[in-house]
Amino acid sequence: xGLKKRNFKDSIDRCLEDVRLEPAYRQRILEQCTPEYSCxxxxxxxTQKIFRKVCFVAATCAIILTSGIGVVxxxxxxxxxxxxxxxEFLVLLSPVEGTSTSEGxxxxxxxxxxxxxxxxxxxxxxxxxxxxxxxxxxxxxxxxAESKKxxxxxxxxxxxxxxxxxxxxxxATLRLVGQAFGGxxxxxxxxxxxxxxxxxxxxxxxxxxxxxxxxxxxxxxxxWVALSEVDGYSSSGEDMERLSQQVENGTMPLLQSGxxxxxVFQQFSWMNVEGVAITTGNTLHGKISYDDQMGRFNRLAxxxxxxxxxxxxxxxxxxxxxxxxxxxxxxxxxxxxxxxVLPSELPLEEISLSAQVTTYEHHIEGNWQTNFxxxxxxLQTTTTPANVKLGxxxxxxxxxxxxxxTLQGHGDSSQDFHGPQVDILxxxxxxxxxNSSSCSVQDNEFxxxxxxxxxxxxxxxxxxxxxxxxxxxx
Amino acid sequence: MPYxxxxxxxxxxxxxxxxxxxxxxLLRMCFLYLKDKQLAEDxxxxxxxxxxxxxxxxxxxxxxxxxxxxxxxxxxxxxxxxAWHRKVTTVESLADVLEQSxxxxxxxxxxxEKVMQLKPKYREVLLLYYYQDMKISQIAEILQTPESxxxxxxxxxxxQLKKQLEGWDWD
Numbered sequence: 140x141g142l143k144k145r146n147f148k149d150s151i152d153r154c155l156e157d158v159r160l161e162p163a164y165r166q167r168i169l170e171q172c173t174p175e176y177s178c179x180x181x182x183x184x185x186t187q188k189i190f191r192k193v194c195f196v197a198a199t200c201a202i203i204l205t206s207g208i209g210v211v212x213x214x215x216x217x218x219x220x221x222x223x224x225x226x227e228f229l230v231l232l233s234p235v236e237g238t239s240t241s242e243g244x245x246x247x248x249x250x251x252x253x254x255x256x257x258x259x260x261x262x263x264x265x266x267x268x269x270x271x272x273x274x275x276x277x278x279x280x281x282x283x284a285e286s287k288k289x290x291x292x293x294x295x296x297x298x299x300x301x302x303x304x305x306x307x308x309x310x311a312t313l314r315l316v317g318q319a320f321g322g323x324x325x326x327x328x329x330x331x332x333x334x335x336x337x338x339x340x341x342x343x344x345x346x347x348x349x350x351x352x353x354x355x356x357x358x359x360x361x362x363w364v365a366l367s368e369v370d371g372y373s374s375s376g377e378d379m380e381r382l383s384q385q386v387e388n389g390t391m392p393l394l395q396s397g398x399x400x401x402x403v404f405q406q407f408s409w410m411n412v413e414g415v416a417i418t419t420g421n422t423l424h425g426k427i428s429y430d431d432q433m434g435r436f437n438r439l440a441x442x443x444x445x446x447x448x449x450x451x452x453x454x455x456x457x458x459x460x461x462x463x464x465x466x467x468x469x470x471x472x473x474x475x476x477x478x479x480v481l482p483s484e485l486p487l488e489e490i491s492l493s494a495q496v497t498t499y500e501h502h503i504e505g506n507w508q509t510n511f512x513x514x515x516x517x518l519q520t521t522t523t524p525a526n527v528k529l530g531x532x533x534x535x536x537x538x539x540x541x542x543x544x545t546l547q548g549h550g551d552s553s554q555d556f557h558g559p560q561v562d563i564l565x566x567x568x569x570x571x572x573x574n575s576s577s578c579s580v581q582d583n584e585f586x587x588x589x590x591x592x593x594x595x596x597x598x599x600x601x602x603x604x605x606x607x608x609x610x611x612x613x
Numbered sequence: 614m615p616y617x618x619x620x621x622x623x624x625x626x627x628x629x630x631x632x633x634x635x636x637x638x639l640l641r642m643c644f645l646y647l648k649d650k651q652l653a654e655d656x657x658x659x660x661x662x663x664x665x666x667x668x669x670x671x672x673x674x675x676x677x678x679x680x681x682x683x684x685x686x687x688x689x690x691x692x693x694x695x696a697w698h699r700k701v702t703t704v705e706s707l708a709d710v711l712e713q714s715x716x717x718x719x720x721x722x723x724x725x726e727k728v729m730q731l732k733p734k735y736r737e738v739l740l741l742y743y744y745q746d747m748k749i750s751q752i753a754e755i756l757q758t759p760e761s762x763x764x765x766x767x768x769x770x771x772x773q774l775k776k777q778l779e780g781w782d783w784d
Binding site for chain 2: 151171367583
């Protein structure tokens with residue numbers, strides 16, 4: 140028995156009647172399918188193909204701003220709140236007045252800056268009910284900044300971080316950075332926050348009290364199945380490519396049953412370690428399932444340690460086997476298998492299983508929303524030619540502005556692309572580091588954008604270093 | 614025999630014809646695959662640009678539709694792999710899409726919902742077979758997967774849907 144093709148297709152078409160290629164959208168596609176269209180001069184709009192191994196990297200920013208006297212374009216109250224920023228930076232910001240209160244927490248948007256494809260928003264969250272639900276490590280979970288491009292809603296890539304937290308007033312000041320590949324057209328921004336986490340607690344490394352030899356002995360009848368599908372994976376270490384290839388080829392074994400269950404994890408109600416076992420291919424597999432409450436956010440990471448308790452540097456891959464979606468279309472890991480490559484130089488008797496556990500105390504959900512307008516700051520930019528090899532790829536131009544740096548180039552699309560390390564050396568000898576970076580690879584062209592934690596003065600730039608290679612600034 | 618459908622005199626693909634012929638069904642298939650209309654629009658755009666740039670490579674090796682669907686599926690898979698994509702709040706859900714038009718019959722909506730709940734490997738074979746009217750051999754070529762595997766996945770996809778749907782006209 141099978142489904143009739145005509146019924147199936149007709150039903151789909153009836154249901155999705157409004158999902159069709161509109162004339163304006165068709166025209167935009169056709170405009171790009173001509174020999175004259177050049178993507179090097181205009182980043183393609185809404186192209187969101189992100190190289191899978193490089194999405195967002197947030198690093199601690201060390202920036203030294205030169206002191207100076209600038210015009211303060213902000214109101215005294217804004218300046219008071221942002222008094223830890225330099226005068227030069229305040230000049231670039233536009234004051235914004237927008238507040239939203241939900242669940243006894245008040246959001247106030249203070250200032251914003253928009254330029255080309257970058258949006259920066261400074262806002263505060265305050266627990267007006269004084270319930271200590273905020274702290275200096277709070278993490279935004281469900282949030283977005285949206286603008287319009289060519290009449291269509293454009294969701295901006297964004298990440299948020301806490302700049303500082305005042306425990307007396309229970310107010311956190313955050314910066315939200317949004318980035319749109321293809322440029323921001325519209326002044327109108329819609330900012331939405333729906334949930335965040337606080338009360339982060341990273342427990343000290345847990346010694347599971349068992350060596351790998353004991354695991355191998357206690358789980359000799361572990362059953363394995365071939366990997367058929369994963370919802371996602373991430374890998375690290377010198378064997379990451381080989382591990383990734385095993386996943387892609389479907390040759391990665393998965394632990395099905397019979398694994399050893401360390402008792403030390405029973406204290407955590409939000410997860411279940413279903414089993415740990417070792418393959419004949421010298422990898423340790425740990426299968427973990429998470430509940431749909433705090434299990435969505437709390438995390439367990441397995442490690443290997445030597446007899447002194449030192450964590451061993453191993454290659455690993457984490458497979459997202461099952462995930463589930465919430466009503467607001469966020470996906471969370473339900474079942475995961477962590478795979479660690481065993482070091483060859485140590486016998487199993489001298490390697491122990493350890494774990495790092497991270498928990499959060501609060502997951503606060505609400506509806507904080509505000510709309511505001513911010514004009515294009517039209518920041519000064521400088522584009523300099525470059526010729527820096529990144530494996531099979533070549534950086535051709537570098538464009539720098541006070542808030543970020545963009546690398547553009549071409550290469551062999553059959554070669555893996557790895558986002559480069561970019562450093563800015565100032566004339567005073569200090570380095571500016573990026574606090575977020577993202578790359579987009581489309582066919583044989585790439586764009587990499589690194590955003591600075593705070594704006595820098597362009598005339599103070601001495602050198603740009605791409606993977607350690609110097610690029611003179613014109 | 615080389616397949617030379619729809620090329621212009623300068624051997625460039627006739628993109629107006631291609632976009633017109635495949636655009637809407639491709640968009641609907643990508644929407645069902647990615648479960649996000651904006652991403653689906655991006656995927657369709659990416660697909661057609663790849664088609665335009667690589668059209669010279671395919672001629673004589675495959676049917677045009679098979680080749681285009683293969684590109685589209687690979688684009689959708691790339692989007693799904695990206696961890697960032699999974700964290701983005703979808704602007705328009707299926708519910709939003711359905712609310713924009715006159716309400717579809719309940720059984721149509723149920724089918725779409727159940728298809729979207731399938732795992733990607735079952736969803737894609739189902740869409741290619743029933744929505745795009747591809748044969749097993751063509752699906753195997755599109756997904757670069759053995760025909761036997763495709764047959765098994767199709768069978769399992771049908772079984773999963775059969776459990777969920779009632780009152781449908783089966784073969």
